[in-house]
Structure formats: structure tokens, C-alpha cells
Amino acid sequence: MAFLQTHEVSMRFGGIDALNGVSISAEPGLVTGLIGPNGAGKTTLFNIITGLQPPTSGQVFLDGRDVTSVSVYRRARLGIGRTFQRLEIFGSLSVRDNIRVTVEVRRRWSRQRIDIKHETDAILARVGLEEFAKVPADTLPTGSARLVELGRALATRPRLLLLDEPGSGLDAAETEAFGLLLADLAQDGLAVLLVEHDMDLVMKACSHLMVLDFGELIASGTPEEIRANQQVQDAYLGAEEPPVGSITEPGLAGAGTLP
Amino acid sequence: MSLFIGLTIAGLATGAIYAIAASGLVVTYTTSGVFNFAHGSLGMLMTFLYWQLRVADHWAGPLALGAVLLVAAPIVGAGLQLSLVRWIDINDTGIMLVMTLALLVLGMGVAYAIWPPDTARALGPFFGPSAFVTFLGQRITYEQLLCIGLAIAVALGLRLFLFNTRLGITMRAVVDDRPLVALNGWRTAKLNALSWAIGISLGALAAMLQATLFDDLSVLNLTFLVINSFAAAMLGRLRNLPLTFVGALVLGLAASYVTGYVHTQSGPLAELETVLPTLFLVIVLLALPSVRLRVGAPPARRSPRIASARVSGIQSVLVVAAAVVALPFLHGTNLGAVNQGLAIAILGLAVVLLSGYGGQLNLAMYTFLGLGAWLFTKLSPGGGLGGLVLVTLIGAVAGTLFALPALRLRGLELALSTLALSELVWYVLFNQSNVMENTITIHRLRLPFISLQGARANLVFLAVVFALLAFGVAAIRRSSFGRLLAATKDSPAGCATIGLNLSLTKIGITALSTALATFAGALYGSTQQQVTANDFYFYLGLFIVLIVYIWGVHSPMAALFGGLSLAIFPVIAPHLPAWASQLTYLAVGFGALSMVINPNGTLDAVSSRVRAAWENRQIRRPTAAPLREEARLLGIPADS
Structure with a gap:
């Protein structure tokens, strides 16, 4: 059964429909990609799932429970971890303390006996940030800062991980390693929902893709099915314009390419 | 009935003053993103300047008014924006508020220093004692009509300017996306300076009307007149001028009716008239819709080191x-002060x-x-x-x-x-x-x-x-x-x-x-x-x-x-010296303004400089070990 389900979620800002009747799901043990051109509503959907924004209509279910009106921190305690499109790290703390404070918070609300040092070190190692442990988080380059956010999300022991453009700022080698990490996380039983513009990473890491465009879900399927989907190609490349050369050239209207 | 009419007129006049003050506050906020706590303090300074020109120096009324409202206030507003406010990071709310609070305190200090409170001062009304009309048996003074008329003119004028002129729309756009406005060829600093010039002039106008209508030329009261207008401004969420205007009138009327109908000589209720605007502000703030957690805030400024x-x-x-x-060195007053x-x-x-x-x-x-x-x-x-x-x-x-x-x-x-x-x-x-x-x-x-x-x-x-x-x-x-x-x-x-x-x-x-x-x-x-x-x-x-x-x-x-x-x-x-007699106000005011350069405060600035100097010294001073190694490579005897 899907850990996350959204049912006909809509979001209206003034006269603009940021999301219109979007129903998606994320299964444990799978990496699900959520792609679409800029402004498609991906981050808005993440904000609704995590509770940072209430939807205009529709519902969000976690493990079968309607959490539409549950507060942000309670949803986090129910098992949602996320990273942000625009970094939300604790800049005045060191990398270690970013993770540590999360583990300390979890210990408080979960009332579990947790070895904070051991747990912090394990997460730092998992995301590959041990050598930066003492560095102030706000001095890190973007790619490393995104790994701090990921480590922090993992420190909450989530069952659902929402990753919003985590690959932004990573070089090729780091992206490769990140893809392996995603697979690893899915193997641990996490449901991973990934928003990314790096199509190489998306196509390799995701077993299932959903495509948003102008706030609507226009396609859903395997990477191969999505690659061949005309509606998706139109969304990225622009329906009026004839395709320019091969499909791997940068799109005219959106960001990213479809390898 | 005549009491009600009289109170209504008085309330409308008071509300009109609040509306003008609140409008000035909203203009500076919507166009620069800075909430100016010093709005009342600067208006107060301009009012005292008007007193100086009109009463002390015997300038003609229109000349003194023009000098203050059309020259001094705009220059002060624009000058502040260009020299100080433009450097404030509006995303750092704490520093932004501290800066404008510093201006508030500084304004009071300057006023106390130039116009010491031990001398009684008064601003007479703009019009003479026989300047009134009668309506349904009630006197309405020209002062009251002037307040109401000016408030209406300000409200309409601002609405037209900010929403129907290219300059006004561009001034509003600066807050949303300053770089984009600059890329379109506008000088954003000048736009903001203009908005502050307008805002401070409106604050000055409100303070002057307050001083003449209530015969109240007090540094404290005129400075904190602005708190009364905060409530109206917050009702309009610092953006909606019509709602601000309505809120101000409602506040003025409520205060007037309380004065007229609540007769308590002692106890907390006796203060109701004074605290009503503040109570209104608290209610408005608590009734505001919840502010969502902001996502995508810019990174924090560098945090100072934590002492071990x-x-x-x-x-x-x-x-x-x-x-x-x-x-052993402290006695009497000094001992008490420490x-x-x-x-x-x-x-x-x-x-x-x-x-x-x-x-x-x-x-x-x-x-x-x-x-x-x-x-x-x-x-x-x-x-x-x-x-x-x-x-x-x-x-x-x-x-x-x-x-x-x-x-x-x-x-x-x-x-x-x-x-x-x-x-x-x-x-x-x-x-x-x-x-x-x-x-x-x-x-x-x-x-x-x-x-x-x-x-x-x-x-x-x-x-x-x-x-x-x-x-x-x-x-x-x-x-x-x-x-x-x-x-x-x-x-x-x-x-x-x-x-x-x-x-x-x-x-x-x-x-x-x-x-x-x-x-x-x-x-x-x-x-x-x-x-x-x-x-x-x-x-x-x-x-x-x-x-x-x-x-x-x-x-x-x-x-x-x-x-x-x-x-x-x-x-x-x-x-x-006499000019420094208000040392607390001046030192605190100027000291807080210096935070534009040292946002983490004086102690951190000093310790950072000392630490940097020490580290530079350590880098420049060569250690003995590398020198010995160099000497060995060059064949120089170790003891030479």
C-alpha cells in the first residue's frame, strides 16, 4: 500500500491555479520522480504534503490516515522528512550540529533511547559529510549544503522522504554517488519522492515517474513510458515549436532534458 | 443628540490625524519594505521645527508651513533613506526594527537637546477662536474641518499616485523586486528616497495637526502619536490604504465616544481613553490570520563565535x-549608578x-x-x-x-x-x-x-x-x-x-x-x-x-x-556641554545606527579585529623550523 497519497489536491493563489486536482502516491521501497517544467507546481505540492501550505481543496493521506489538517511538526513525527528547493539549513550551526539538533529533537518527541553521538556520526558518514562536520553550515557550497539538509531529513528517521532538487549544485561524481544513496534509501524501505531537473539522475534513480505541467498531472509511468509520452515532450519542448534536432537538446520552454 | 454629534465631529478629526499618520507609515513600508518606528519621532521633530520658525522666529504661517512640509520634511526623509535606510537588510527583521527604533530615540534626544522640556511651548491654532461653523447646533472648528479635509485629500491623492501613475506603480514594484526594477532603468535609491520624503512629510503633517488641534506640543506625546496610527496601519496589513483610512476613523470615533460617555475618575477604566488605540492595536494583531512559516528565507548573517x-x-x-x-574608587552617585x-x-x-x-x-x-x-x-x-x-x-x-x-x-x-x-x-x-x-x-x-x-x-x-x-x-x-x-x-x-x-x-x-x-x-x-x-x-x-x-x-x-x-x-x-545633555538618547540612538556597519555589535567587532590582527601576526612571523631547513638546503652552517 502507498505510504503517501494525495487525493484531488488543488491550490489556488488569487486567480492562479498552482495545482488542479492532483492525485499522486509514493510507495515504500521505491524512488518516485516528480518532474515538470519550472512553475509546474512541484514545490507547492511538497509544501502541501508537509503541511507548510494548506490546500484549497483535496486531501493528503499518510499510511491511510488523513493528515490534511495536521500541523507541520506532527506530520514530521508521523514520518515525513524533506529537503527544500531553497536551502533551509541552520546556517549558524556546524554541519554536525545541524544533524545533532535533529537527533536531539527526535529523542525528545519519540522518547526513545538514542545514542546521539553515534546516530549523528552515522548520518554524517552516510551522506559523506564527515570531513565537514565542524564547518559552519552557512559557509558550505550549495551541493554540500543540500547534503546537510538530506542528512537532517534522515535524522528524523522518516518513512517518506521528499527531496526537492537535491542534486542542484552537485558535480557528476557527487550526482552518481547521490543516485546510489537514493537506491540505498529505497532498499531500507523508505518511500522517496524526488523532484529533480537533472534527467540523467531521474531516469537512473527512479522506478516510477509522475509529470506535472501547469498544476496538472499529465502523465505517470515508468521512465521509458514517460520518455515516449508526447504530452510530456510537448510540456518540456513546447507544443507549437517543432523539435529542435534530437530530443536530448535543451528544451525551449522548460528546464532539463529527456535523455 | 448634540453631544453625540459633537463627539462624532471630534472623533472624525482625531481619526483624520491618525489616518494621515498611518498613510505615511504605509507609504514608506510598501515602497521600501522598512517599518519606520521613528515615524512619529520624525514628525515630532518637524513640528518643533515649525514652532521654532513660526513662534520663536516669527515667520509667516504659510512660509513656515511650506518650509517644514515641503522642504525640511522631504529632505530629512530622503536623506535618511539615502544615507541609512537603503543599507538596512529588510530580510533581517531584528536589525531593521532596531535601526528605526534607534531613529526614534535619536529624534527624541535631538528634540530634548534643542528644545529642553523645562520651557513651556505652545502652538496656537491655525485659525482664530471665532473660526467655526455650526452644524445641528454643534460648533465645528476650522481646525477640525481642516483635519478631515486633509485626510480625505491625502487618501485620494495617495491612491491615485500609487496606483495610477507610472512613478507610483514603480515605487511599489521596488519592494517586490528591486533588481528587476533597476534592470528596467529606474534608480531604485531615488524611488525609495521619494517614498520616504512623502512618508515623513505626512508624518510631519499629522504631528502638526495633533499639536494644534489638542494644543499639545510634547516630545513624548507627539512621538508616540504614531502608536495610535499603528493600529489603523496594521488593520490594512500595511498595504491597504482604504482599510487603513477606515480603521483610523473608527479608532478616532471610538476614542471620542469613550471620552464622552465613560465617566470614571479613577481605576483602570479612567485610562481607557488613553489606551484605547493601543488596545485596538493588540486586538488587531491578535486577530490577524496566522502567518505561515516562511520558506526560502535568505541565509542568516554571520553569527558571532560562541564563547567556550x-x-x-x-x-x-x-x-x-x-x-x-x-x-574603593566608587562613592555617592557613582556607587549608586554602578x-x-x-x-x-x-x-x-x-x-x-x-x-x-x-x-x-x-x-x-x-x-x-x-x-x-x-x-x-x-x-x-x-x-x-x-x-x-x-x-x-x-x-x-x-x-x-x-x-x-x-x-x-x-x-x-x-x-x-x-x-x-x-x-x-x-x-x-x-x-x-x-x-x-x-x-x-x-x-x-x-x-x-x-x-x-x-x-x-x-x-x-x-x-x-x-x-x-x-x-x-x-x-x-x-x-x-x-x-x-x-x-x-x-x-x-x-x-x-x-x-x-x-x-x-x-x-x-x-x-x-x-x-x-x-x-x-x-x-x-x-x-x-x-x-x-x-x-x-x-x-x-x-x-x-x-x-x-x-x-x-x-x-x-x-x-x-x-x-x-x-x-x-x-x-x-x-x-x-548643553547640546550633549541628552547623552542617553544620543548615545543609544547613534550607537544603534552604527549597527549598519557592525550588525553583530561592538564587542564582536572588536574581538573579530583583535583575532584577525593576531592571526595575521602569526602568519607573518616565520617559525624557526622552516628557516633551519632552508639553511640546510643552501649549505649554510646551522650556527651561522
Whole structure:
């Protein structure tokens, strides 16, 4: 059964429909990609799932429970971890303390006996940030800062991980390693929902893709099915314009390419 | 019926003044993103300037009006924006508010220095005593009609300008996306300067109307007239001019009807007319829709280093040592000032906790100081230690109750609500005859085995208490709770998504700091032994916040320097030239403005420079080992 389900979620800002009747799901043990051109509503959907924004209509279910009106921190305690499109790290703390404070918070609300040092070190190692442990988080380059956010999300022991453009700022080698990490996380039983513009990473890491465009879900399927989907190609490349050369050239209207 | 008509006209005139003041505030906010706490202070300065030209220097009325409203006020507004406001990071709410609070204090200091309060001044009405019309049996003065007419003209004029002219629309666009406006060829600094010129002129107009309509030329009243207009401005969410206008009129009418129909000579209700605008502001703020957690905030400015336990310990020992060493040199007034300064320094630690670590700008700290002093004498008339403990616990509970309705508020709204509540408590509680309207006597704290009756013994006691508390406050920062506070400041959204209940954290830090503040109040009262309500006047809370920010709100030692500064300035001031007689206002005002250069405060700036100089020295000085190795490679004997 899907850990996350959204049912006909809509979001209206003034006269603009940021999301219109979007129903998606994320299964444990799978990496699900959520792609679409800029402004498609991906981050808005993440904000609704995590509770940072209430939807205009529709519902969000976690493990079968309607959490539409549950507060942000309670949803986090129910098992949602996320990273942000625009970094939300604790800049005045060191990398270690970013993770540590999360583990300390979890210990408080979960009332579990947790070895904070051991747990912090394990997460730092998992995301590959041990050598930066003492560095102030706000001095890190973007790619490393995104790994701090990921480590922090993992420190909450989530069952659902929402990753919003985590690959932004990573070089090729780091992206490769990140893809392996995603697979690893899915193997641990996490449901991973990934928003990314790096199509190489998306196509390799995701077993299932959903495509948003102008706030609507226009396609859903395997990477191969999505690659061949005309509606998706139109969304990225622009329906009026004839395709320019091969499909791997940068799109005219959106960001990213479809390898 | 005629009373009702009369009150309605009076209320409309008062509301019109609030509307003009509020409109100026909204203009500067919507076009620059800066909430100008000094709006009333600058208007007050312009009004005194008008008095100087019109009454003291006998200029013709229209000339004096034109010189102030069309020349001086725009120049002051534009000048401030170009020289200071443009450098303020509007995303750093704390610094933004501190800067404009500094301007408020500075404006008062300049006014007191140029126009000392010991001389009576009055601005006559614009029109003569026979200048009125009669409507349904009621006199309506030309002054009142002028106020109403000008308010309507301002409202319509601003609406047309900001929404129907290219310049006005562009001024509004600057707040949304300054770089984009600049890319389209507009000089954003000039646009902002224009908006501030308009805003300050409107503030000046409102203050002048207030002074003439109510025959009230007072630095304090004109400066804080603006609080009355805050409520109207907040009703319009600082953006909606028509709603601001309506809110202002409603407020003016309500105040007028209360004056006319509520006849209470004593007790809290007697203050209702005075506090009604403030009460209105509190209600508006608490009734505002919840502010969503902001995502995508820009990164925090560099945080100062946290002192280690060793360094904190050394600092605490040095504080006590300095107190003991200074003892023989302190007598009379100086001794009293240092005693007072140390008590206020303990209050400063509460500011460090709440604003420095917790990121909450609370302008009501002096209210808790006063509460502590009053409760100590009520609960422990003989000055017993048990009373001190009880006062501290009550302070924690009071802080929790204080925090509960304000949980949804952040940044500007929180600062406004605390200032408003502080004013309410002063009028409704402190200034009552059975509380502190008259001087109350407080017994010196009694400790077992130690007598604190002498000022010197009390000074050493306060130094020890401060040292221990400063060490404790620094330890809080190094603890898991301190990390939590830092995280909450950096990213509330990030904290919520890791499962942190932000409300509980906010209540916790508020309770801790208010407990410390009331504890400080008990010691302050014990030190001073006689206090009145005026010792805790609500706007004094601005000084303790500003002075701690100046020295460095993240450092407990800033509380020490801040407290001592505030106590010593009044002692030094009489020995200075007349223009510097308002040393406290001027020093605090200019000092806080310097935070544009040193946002982390003076102590951090000094220690950073010292550390950098030391590190440079270490780099430049070659060590012996590389030199020996070089000599060996070059074949130079080791002993040459």
C-alpha cells in the first residue's frame, strides 16, 4: 500500500491555479520522480504534503490516515522528512550540529533511547559529510549544503522522504554517488519522492515517474513510458515549436532534458 | 443628540490625524519594505521645527508651513533613506526594527537637546477662536474641518499616485523586486528616497495637526502619536490604504465616544481613553490570520563565535574581580549608578536570551522589570529570599501567559504587540494609585549571614549574581536548548519539518527570559529601595533592547556593558556641554545606527579585529623550523 497519497489536491493563489486536482502516491521501497517544467507546481505540492501550505481543496493521506489538517511538526513525527528547493539549513550551526539538533529533537518527541553521538556520526558518514562536520553550515557550497539538509531529513528517521532538487549544485561524481544513496534509501524501505531537473539522475534513480505541467498531472509511468509520452515532450519542448534536432537538446520552454 | 454629534465631529478629526499618520507609515513600508518606528519621532521633530520658525522666529504661517512640509520634511526623509535606510537588510527583521527604533530615540534626544522640556511651548491654532461653523447646533472648528479635509485629500491623492501613475506603480514594484526594477532603468535609491520624503512629510503633517488641534506640543506625546496610527496601519496589513483610512476613523470615533460617555475618575477604566488605540492595536494583531512559516528565507548573517565554558568562566571571574577592585574608587552617585547598572545588566541578560538567542524582539522587558520590583515588595515586605524566588516563578508564569496569545506573531507583529502590551500594563496597572503611581518603598534583600544594607556589599552581591547568571546564559547557548534556539532562528520552517513544536520552544524561552527579567526587577527594586511607575515607563524598554544590541545581543557581556552604560550616562551628562545633555538618547540612538556597519555589535567587532590582527601576526612571523631547513638546503652552517 502507498505510504503517501494525495487525493484531488488543488491550490489556488488569487486567480492562479498552482495545482488542479492532483492525485499522486509514493510507495515504500521505491524512488518516485516528480518532474515538470519550472512553475509546474512541484514545490507547492511538497509544501502541501508537509503541511507548510494548506490546500484549497483535496486531501493528503499518510499510511491511510488523513493528515490534511495536521500541523507541520506532527506530520514530521508521523514520518515525513524533506529537503527544500531553497536551502533551509541552520546556517549558524556546524554541519554536525545541524544533524545533532535533529537527533536531539527526535529523542525528545519519540522518547526513545538514542545514542546521539553515534546516530549523528552515522548520518554524517552516510551522506559523506564527515570531513565537514565542524564547518559552519552557512559557509558550505550549495551541493554540500543540500547534503546537510538530506542528512537532517534522515535524522528524523522518516518513512517518506521528499527531496526537492537535491542534486542542484552537485558535480557528476557527487550526482552518481547521490543516485546510489537514493537506491540505498529505497532498499531500507523508505518511500522517496524526488523532484529533480537533472534527467540523467531521474531516469537512473527512479522506478516510477509522475509529470506535472501547469498544476496538472499529465502523465505517470515508468521512465521509458514517460520518455515516449508526447504530452510530456510537448510540456518540456513546447507544443507549437517543432523539435529542435534530437530530443536530448535543451528544451525551449522548460528546464532539463529527456535523455 | 448634540453631544453625540459633537463627539462624532471630534472623533472624525482625531481619526483624520491618525489616518494621515498611518498613510505615511504605509507609504514608506510598501515602497521600501522598512517599518519606520521613528515615524512619529520624525514628525515630532518637524513640528518643533515649525514652532521654532513660526513662534520663536516669527515667520509667516504659510512660509513656515511650506518650509517644514515641503522642504525640511522631504529632505530629512530622503536623506535618511539615502544615507541609512537603503543599507538596512529588510530580510533581517531584528536589525531593521532596531535601526528605526534607534531613529526614534535619536529624534527624541535631538528634540530634548534643542528644545529642553523645562520651557513651556505652545502652538496656537491655525485659525482664530471665532473660526467655526455650526452644524445641528454643534460648533465645528476650522481646525477640525481642516483635519478631515486633509485626510480625505491625502487618501485620494495617495491612491491615485500609487496606483495610477507610472512613478507610483514603480515605487511599489521596488519592494517586490528591486533588481528587476533597476534592470528596467529606474534608480531604485531615488524611488525609495521619494517614498520616504512623502512618508515623513505626512508624518510631519499629522504631528502638526495633533499639536494644534489638542494644543499639545510634547516630545513624548507627539512621538508616540504614531502608536495610535499603528493600529489603523496594521488593520490594512500595511498595504491597504482604504482599510487603513477606515480603521483610523473608527479608532478616532471610538476614542471620542469613550471620552464622552465613560465617566470614571479613577481605576483602570479612567485610562481607557488613553489606551484605547493601543488596545485596538493588540486586538488587531491578535486577530490577524496566522502567518505561515516562511520558506526560502535568505541565509542568516554571520553569527558571532560562541564563547567556550573556559572563556565564559574567565569573563565571570573578571566581572567580580573588577567590581571588587573598583569598590574603593566608587562613592555617592557613582556607587549608586554602578549598583543600578548591574541590576539593569541582569535584565540585559534576559534580552540576550530572548532576542539574541531566541530571535524574538520583545519590547516589554521593562514591564517585567517593574513587575518584579512591585511583586517583591508585595510578596516580601521584609526583603526575604523566599519572596525573590516567588517573584521569579511568577515572572515565568506571567511570561507564559504573555506568550500564549502572541504565539502566532513574529518579527514586526511581535515587536508591536509587546510594545503595545507594555503601554497597556503601564497605564492600567503600574500607574494606579494602589500600585506604583506614588513612590513605593522596597526593602533591601536580606540574605542569611550576609548584610546587603550597604551599597558596597550590594554591589559585590549584584556582581556575583550577574557573573553566575552570565555564565549560565552562555551555558544555555552551548547546550542542546541553545542549539535548538539557534536553529529556530535560522529556519523555523526547517525546524517544523524535523518535528519541533515551535510554540513550545517559544513559550519556553519566553518564560525563562521573563523569569530572569522579573528576578532582575526584584533586585533593581531592592537596590533602588524607592521606585515609582515612571521608573518603568513603557518606552524605557526600548533603551535596554537597543543598548544590548549595540554591544552585541548574542553576548552576555553585552548585557553588562549595556546596563552600566544606561546607568552611567545620566551621571556623566550634567558635566557635558548643553547640546550633549541628552547623552542617553544620543548615545543609544547613534550607537544603534552604527549597527549598519557592525550588525553583530561592538564587542564582536572588536574581538573579530583583535583575532584577525593576531592571526595575521602569526602568519607573518616565520617559525624557526622552516628557516633551519632552508639553511640546510643552501649549505649554510646551522650556527651561522
